[in-house]
Structure formats: structure tokens, C-alpha cells
Amino acid sequence: MTNSSSARPTVVRSRACVSVQSTICFLVIGILVIRDFGQLPLWPTDLWDHVNYGEFILNSGHIPETEPLLSLAADVPMVNTAWGSQVLFTLIAPKPTGNSTAQSADRTVREMPPTQADLLWKLTLLQLLHTVTVAAALAVISRVVLSRTGSGLVASVAAAAFLAMNRQQFLIIRPQTFGVVLYCVLILLIGRRRPPRISVAVLFGLWVNLHGSFATGLLLLFLTAAGHALDLILKTRSVTAWLTSRGVLNFLYLLAIGATACLLNPHGLWIGSEILDVGHHANISSMFEWSPLSLEMQQGRILAGLLLLLLVVRVLSPRRVRWRDFLPLLVMLLLTLWSARMINWLAPLMAVQLGFDLSTILKQHRLNGLGRFVHRRHIWMAANFCLVVCFATWTGSGQRLVTGRFPPEEQLLSSDTPLGLGRYLSSVPDPPSGRVFAPAEWAGYLMHCSPDLDCLVNLHVHVLPESIWQDYLDLLRGAPGISQVFDRYRFAMVILDRKRNGPLYEVVKDRPEYLPCYSDEQCLVFVRSQP
Numbered sequence: 001m002t003n004s005s006s007a008r009p010t011v012v013r014s015r016a017c018v019s020v021q022s023t024i025c026f027l028v029i030g031i032l033v034i035r036d037f038g039q040l041p042l043w044p045t046d047l048w049d050h051v052n053y054g055e056f057i058l059n060s061g062h063i064p065e066t067e068p069l070l071s072l073a074a075d076v077p078m079v080n081t082a083w084g085s086q087v088l089f090t091l092i093a094p095k096p097t098g099n100s101t102a103q104s105a106d107r108t109v110r111e112m113p114p115t116q117a118d119l120l121w122k123l124t125l126l127q128l129l130h131t132v133t134v135a136a137a138l139a140v141i142s143r144v145v146l147s148r149t150g151s152g153l154v155a156s157v158a159a160a161a162f163l164a165m166n167r168q169q170f171l172i173i174r175p176q177t178f179g180v181v182l183y184c185v186l187i188l189l190i191g192r193r194r195p196p197r198i199s200v201a202v203l204f205g206l207w208v209n210l211h212g213s214f215a216t217g218l219l220l221l222f223l224t225a226a227g228h229a230l231d232l233i234l235k236t237r238s239v240t241a242w243l244t245s246r247g248v249l250n251f252l253y254l255l256a257i258g259a260t261a262c263l264l265n266p267h268g269l270w271i272g273s274e275i276l277d278v279g280h281h282a283n284i285s286s287m288f289e290w291s292p293l294s295l296e297m298q299q300g301r302i303l304a305g306l307l308l309l310l311l312v313v314r315v316l317s318p319r320r321v322r323w324r325d326f327l328p329l330l331v332m333l334l335l336t337l338w339s340a341r342m343i344n345w346l347a348p349l350m351a352v353q354l355g356f357d358l359s360t361i362l363k364q365h366r367l368n369g370l371g372r373f374v375h376r377r378h379i380w381m382a383a384n385f386c387l388v389v390c391f392a393t394w395t396g397s398g399q400r401l402v403t404g405r406f407p408p409e410e411q412l413l414s415s416d417t418p419l420g421l422g423r424y425l426s427s428v429p430d431p432p433s434g435r436v437f438a439p440a441e442w443a444g445y446l447m448h449c450s451p452d453l454d455c456l457v458n459l460h461v462h463v464l465p466e467s468i469w470q471d472y473l474d475l476l477r478g479a480p481g482i483s484q485v486f487d488r489y490r491f492a493m494v495i496l497d498r499k500r501n502g503p504l505y506e507v508v509k510d511r512p513e514y515l516p517c518y519s520d521e522q523c524l525v526f527v528r529s530q531p
Contacts, residue, residue, distance in 0.1 A: 025142040028156035032163055033135045037170070039407065041414040042126055046174040047089065048444030049458050050082065054090030055451075057083060063266045067463045069447065071435070071454050078463050079267050079274035081212035085175030092129060093448075094122035123412040130173040133181055138163060140184035141348050144191055145355035154362065158355030161306055165347035168299045169289075176344065179213030182206065184348050186217050190224055190254070200254050204261035208271065215275045216345045218258055220328055225251035227327035234323070279339065283461040283469045293340040303336070303343065310354050317357035318364065325353060418442050420520045421495065422449035432527055434492025437475065439500065446495070456489065478503020494526045 056068045063083050067073040080086070095118075138159040146155040163170070170177065182203055189195045189203070207214040228251060229242035242248045265271050284290045293300045314321075332346040413419060421442075425431060426449040436455050438446055443455040457464055457472045471485050479485075486507050494508050498521070508514050508526050518525040 025139070025146060025152050025155050025159065029135060029138045029142060029159050032160060033131060033138065036163075036167065037131045037134050039411070040127065040130070040171070041412060042123065042130075042417075043172045043414045044417040044445045045441045045459055046172050046444075047093075047126075048448045049460055050086045050175060050444075051089050051093045052444055052447050052451075052458075053080065053083070053460075054086030054088070054093075055448075057087055058090055067460075070456075070458060070464070072456065072468050073464050076463050076465065079270055081208075081265075081267075081271060081274060082175040082210065083266065084206075084209040085178055085211060089126070089175075092122055092125050094119040120407075120409060120412065123409065124407070126173065127412060130177065133177045134163075134170050137177070137181045137184050137348075140181065140188055141351050144184075144188050144352050145359070147188075148191070148356060149359035151359055151362065154355050154359045157358060158351040161354050162347050162351035164302050165299065165306060165350065166344060169341070169344050175211040176213060179207065179211035179216075180344050180348070182210070183213065183217055183220070183345060186220060187348055187352060190221065190251070195250070195254055197254060197257050201257050201261045204258040205264045208262040208265045212271070212275050212278070213344070214258075214262055215272075218255060218262070219331075220345075221251055221255040221258060223328040223331055224324055225255060227323035227325065230323040230327065278462050281462045282466050283464055286469070286473060287461065289341050290339050292338055293336050293343065297340060299340065299343060303346075306350060306354070307333075310350060310357070313354060313357040313361065317360045319357055319360045325356075329353060416441070417445055418523055421518065421523050421525065422446060424518050424525075425450035425453070432492040434528070435489055436493040436495065437489070437491045437504075438495040439476070439497050440472065442495065442497070453493075456491075475504050476501065478506075483507055490528070492528050496524045496526075498523060 052069055053064075057063055060068075063080055064078055067076045067078050095115075141162050142155040142159045145158040146152065149155065166180070169180075185203060186200070189199055204214055204217065207217060225248055228245070229248045232241040232245055232248065233239055235241075262271070263269070267274070278284065279290075293303065295301055295304060329346070329349045332342065332349055335342040336346045409419065422445060425446060428450070431450050431452050433452075434454065436453050438453075438455050440457045440459050440461075443458040447453050447455055447458070457469060461469055471488070473479070474482060474485050482503060486504070494504070494514060496505050496508070505524065513528055513530040514526040515529050516524065517527045
């Protein structure tokens with residue numbers, strides 16, 4: 001009788017408690033994500049470059065082996081690790097249109113031209129896709145903590161910590177976010193007593209065709225196996241103890257299964273060398289988010305604060321430290337200090353460990369869980385469904401379904417997007433033939449609006465020759481000899497950002513062969529009048 005009664009709370013918590021606690025998680029995650037991402041304008045960097053590559057794949061029917069969009073990099077080999085995400089973005093993204101959409105908020109869908117309604121609808125779908133993807137990553141981490149602790153409060157704290165650390169990375173819609181979701185799913189799978197091998201194979205088979213971050217998943221499996229082996233060595237004081245451990249061997253099997261599944265990609269084994277080369281490419285060193293993490297960065301200060309919190313909670317927690325948990329965390333922390341972008345793979349691990357340790361502290365003080373309120377599972381399922389519906393109505397797509405109106409294009413795209421210039425270029429029947437200088441952050445959007453533009457660079461800097469990227473930086477920064485660099489390319493069109501391209505403007509404005517053809521508060525455009 002004693003054993004039966006003592007086991008009963010565990011059964012209630014594992015089944016009924018998950019329902020009410022999941023409702024708590026739904027509420028917290030919904031508020032966090034919808035507040036930040038429900039109507040977040042789409043950032044112009046990354047997205048439109050990926051849309052352009054996806055457009056090329058769909059039109060040509062094959063994945064390019066060399067750079068297909070930039071003429072000066074036409075012979076550079078290209079291993080496209082994100083082709084699946086690019087195709088998905090392209091299927092959703094709108095086709096360019098020259099129509100103005102400034103008054104769309106005051107007009108219903110029936111009052112709009114079909115092309116304008118289609119553009120706004122697809123922009124809201126891109127916005128919705130990004131919101132759902134971010135929410136999925138937070139939900140999976142919440143599920144990892146909730147399934148272990150049974151506390152919706154602790155799971156919500158873990159999700160909030162994850163979002164705080166990774167918010168800056170989540171602000172940009174790009175294939176990387178799909179990789180973060182799959183990374184979180186991998187954490188969920190390997191946290192089970194018997195991780196399903198088929199699920200791991202399917203996960204890596206999908207991941208390798210969506211984003212190159214699949215390598216961090218393989219690294220996580222290896223570090224987990226190594227940490228498990230180290231735990232056994234320290235416990236048994238035998239260096240060979242791990243050789244007969246089913247746990248260690250199981251993780252090694254999962255690693256082999258994942259690595260084998262990663263071969264199911266159009267590039268085969270070459271994809272591995274591409275992943276290793278990207279991080280060491282000379283052009284990458286000039287990209288801000290690839291630089292070492294420091295306290296000067298906002299995400300660096302947030303990470304430092306949460307590391308301090310994790311340390312305090314770790315000291316107060318009676319939970320035993322396991323190398324299986326600590327080794328992946330330590331290695332990902334070192335990688336993040338080397339490159340700020342690696343915070344994507346550290347943040348979920350830190351959030352999970354914070355949740356586990358916080359739960360043990362709360363259990364000591366009998367503050368963990370709300371099990372006595374968790375009767376009638378179907379009620380909480382209905383509550384979850386209602387929360388999803390309510391949160392969905394706050395997105396751009398939800399506004400369209402509820403009110404019949406779209407937000408204006410100016411609210412759907414970031415203020416850094418050159419909307420006016422994009423409309424101008426898409427309305428020009430014969431854009432100038434020849435090379436175009438444009439800020440790299442704008443190139444993808446402008447090439448989407450006018451596919452015949454031959455921009456000098458875009459943000460896929462790892463496929464650009466180093467000399468070309470360095471010339472671009474010299475033109476951007478006004479380095480000595482800028483006039484000679486400018487003359488070397490004989491640009492047919494020069495697109496200048498008023499805020500950042502002052503040095504280049506000083507070079508162009510006095511050239512009689514360059515005539516202004518468009519200007520607004522954001523940019524200046526000059527066209528070469530002489531061949």
C-alpha cells in the first residue's frame with residue numbers, strides 16, 4: 001500500500017500535470033514570441049539572397065555547383081547547404097511588383113489589385129513561418145524541461161532564458177532558425193532513456209538539406225557520448241569501463257546513424273569539407289556576427305548574466321553534476337567565445353540545465369508544480385487550443401483572416417529595406433546592363449525586385465573571391481585609392497545608402513558620366529551615361 005500511494009503522484013504528474021503545465025508554457029511562450037515576432041518586420045539581409053537562390057533552383061531544375069547569381073564569382077564552386085530552406089522560402093515569397101502598397105491598411109482584400117493582395121498575403125505568410133519556427137524552438141526546449149521536472153513554471157523560465165540569449169539571432173528570418181529547431185529536437189530525443197534511432201536518422205536526413213548546422217548536431221552526439229564515458233571512468237576508476245557501457249555505445253550508434261543520414265544530400269561527402277571551410281574563410285572575418293563574443297555586444301552581456309545565474313543555481317542545487325551534461329555545455333561555450341554566432345547552439349543547452357537545476361531547488365522547498373489543480377485533461381487541451389487561436393489572430397496573417405485587411409508593406413518589411421528603390425527597379429522595363437554597385441545588405445532584395453541586376457556582391461561572402469570582397473569593403477569604407485578601385489569596375493549603376501556610403505558619393509558626384517536617376521530619403525542612384 002505504501003509503495004502504491006507513493007507512486008501515485010508521479011503518475012499524476014507525468015500525465016495530468018503535463019496538461020495544466022503545458023498550458024502555462026503555451027501562455028508564456030505565446031506572450032514572449034507574439035510580442036516580439038508576431039508582427040516583426042522581415043529583415044532584408046539573408047532572406048532575399050536565399051529567395052533568389054531558391055528561385056534559381058526552381059527555374060533551372062537543379063542545384064548549382066558554382067555561384068549562379070554574381071558574374072564575378074561565376075566560376076567559384078558552391079556547396080549549397082541550405083537549398084531546401086531556400087526552395088521553401090521561394091515557394092512562399094511574393095513575386096516583385098512595382099505597385100505601391102502604402103494605403104493597403106485602409107483597403108480590404110477585395111478592393112486591392114490581385115498582385116498587391118498576393119504580395120501582402122505572402123509577406124504575412126513569411127512572417128508567420130518565422131514566428132512559428134521560433135515558437136517551435138522554444139516549445140521543444142520547454143518540453144525537454146517539462147518532461148523531466150513536471151513544472152510549467154520552470155519550463156517557462158527555461159524558454160524565457162533561451163529566448164533572451166538567442167533573441168538577436170532570431171530577429172533575422174533565415175535557414176539557420178530551422179537548424180535551431182532541429183537541434184532542440186535532438187536535445188529532446190537524446191534526453192530519453194532509449195533515443196529512437198529512426199527518428200534520429202530522419203532528423204539528420206532533413207537537417208542536412210535545410211542548413212549546414214547539422215554538424216553541431218553531430219558534435220552534440222559525440223560530446224554527449226564522451227561525457228557519458230567520462231562519467232563512467234570517474235565512477236569506476238577504470239579507463240576501459242565505457243567500452244562495455246550500453247549508454248555510451250548507444251550514443252555512438254546514434255552518431256554513426258546521424259552521420260550516415262547526412263550523406264543523403266545532393267553534394268555527398270563534399271558537404272563536410274564545406275562546413276569546415278566556411279568558418280575559416282577570410283571574408284567571414286569582416287562579418288560582425290562571426291566575430292568573437294564580447295561584453296560590448298548585447299547578447300554577450302545577456303549571456304554573461306545568465307551564466308552567472310546558472311552558476312548560482314548550480315551551487316544551490318543538490319543535483320549531481322554529470323559530464324554528460326557539462327561537457328557539451330563547456331565546449332559550446334568555448335565555441336561561442338570564438339564566434340558569437342555559435343550562441344545558437346549554446347543557448348538551448350544552458351536553458352535546459354538552468355531549468356533542471358532550478359527545479360531541484362524548488363522541489364527542496366516543495367514549490368515545484370501545481371499537481372493538485374490538474375484534473376480533467378481535456379479541459380487543458382481545449383485551453384491550449386484556444387490560446388493558439390488567440391495568439392494566431394495577433395499575427396499579420398491572423399489580421400487578414402479576422403479583419404479582411406493586411407498590414408501595409410511598410411510594416412511587413414523592415415525600415416532598412418529600400419522599398420521605394422525596389423518599386424522603382426521593378427517598374428523599369430530595361431534596367432542597365434552591366435555591373436551594379438549596391439550595399440551587400442540590399443543586394444538580395446534589389447535582385448529579387450529586378451532579377452537582371454548584376455550586383456558586385458551579396459551576403460553569401462564565403463563564395464566570393466577574397467579580392468572582390470576586399471574591393472567592396474574599400475569602396476564601402478572609403479579606403480585610400482577608392483577612386484582607382486571604383487574605376488576598375490566601370491559600374492553601369494551605383495546605388496548608395498545615404499547613411500553609409502558618403503565616401504563613395506564623393507567619388508561619384510563629380511563624375512560627369514554618372515547621372516542621378518532616382519533618390520529618396522534612404523538612397524541615391526546614379527546611372528552611367530557613357531559605355
